[in-house]
Amino acid sequence: MFAYLVRRLLEMIPVLLVVSLLVFAFIKLLPGDPARIYAGPDAPIEAVEAARQHLGLNDPLPQQYLHWLGGLVKGDLGVTYRTQQPVTEVIAQGFMPTMWLALAGFAWSVLLGLIIGVISALKRGKWQDWTLMSLAVGGISMPPFWLGLLLIQFVAMPFGLFSVSGFNQPSDIILPAITLGSSVAAVMARFTRSAFLEVAQEDYVRTARAKGLRNRLVTWKHIMRNALIPVITMLGLQFGFLLGGSIVVESVFSWPGLGWLLIESIKTQDQPVIQALVMLFVFEFIVINLLVDLLYAVVNPAIRLRQEPA
Known part of the structure; x- marks a missing residue:
């Protein structure tokens, strides 16, 4: 290892x-x-x-x-052209809002995606399956900025329950997190359903059922654990997508994170900030992929991580 x-x-x-x-x-x-x-x-x-x-x-x-x-x-990224502040300080100010938004969107996408995917797989071919997968296709097709505008128009403004600008209190993260995580949840739901159904056809699952094991035990111990292996890969890639995809969502909700900072830096041609943010996003994506590979060994120790000799 x-x-x-x-x-x-x-x-x-x-x-x-x-x-x-x-x-x-x-x-x-x-x-x-x-x-x-x-x-x-x-x-x-x-x-x-x-x-x-x-x-x-x-x-x-x-x-x-x-x-x-x-x-x-x-670690010396220079200073911004507009304010002459150190770039590291400017990025540090926006890092935590973006990370909180990505984590909240990730939690929403995992919760919703896994639930929909498992229910759809268990109800394969029934009306629940068709309904949930139709919603998933709609979620994949809908651009995040459009969903954000719909939530602002029909949820935030009529009821006044949520702020649509800035990050001043914990509840302000709800609508941006739903906007950011919904498309990922839709992808995860379809992926989870496919992985679940594929594992359910394996010989060891049929053997477990033939031995008379309870259906719930077979589902959670034999099917779900093995179906999670390919899902974990997708989870890591999607978390990287959430970090990068937050750019659009932060613009819609005026979220004071790195995505909003990148947009503003592009508008003002603040080159040191743009360079630093792009490198940060790439580094985060590479590290996430590495963590996903390491997590493979935890879920399934049979997966060999060491490089095979030539």
Whole structure:
């Protein structure tokens, strides 16, 4: 297990290097003058040139990249062009609201998706199955921003039970979490149903039923535990999606998280913040995939995580 973990951590290094190079190149292709943005729209030419020298924009591109990469490794992400605050402080302010939103949306999607998927599988071919799967298809088809607008229009505004802007109290997270997690719940419901029905056809399940074991015991001990193995993979990938997908939801509900910060940074062409956020999202996604692989061994120890010798 330890050797596998070390190998996976080492594999992350070239991936992050390639991503950092692509992000740096993409940022350099964006329109606008970073020195002008940093100095201010009304700054004289002398101030703009001083800002250009201060930011190292006169250096060759390879040198700029290495300087930025070195700061990234040391945790020095520079300062924002608009407020001259350290980028790490700005990101830290939005990190927890985004994490709380992702966790709440994840909990909602897991609870709803597993319940719908299992019930649909147990009622296969019946009206409950058709109804629940039709709702799941509708959930997959509906864009999150549209669901958010519907919840604001028909739930928040008529009854005044929930805030539709900001994060001032715990109840403010309910509508954004439902919006963020509903499409994931729909995907999870269909995936859980398929995995459940596939495992239910295995020989060891038929043997357990032939031995006269209670149906509830067969369902939860033999079917559910093994059906969760592929579901766990999907859970990890979907959590990464929730972190990235929060960008749209945070914009709809003016949620003060990283997604909202990214949108605002793109609007103002705040390049250091954009670079840092993209790298953070990629790093989170890679780490989540690693944790999912490690969780495999907990659910099913028979899965071999170590690399097979050639």
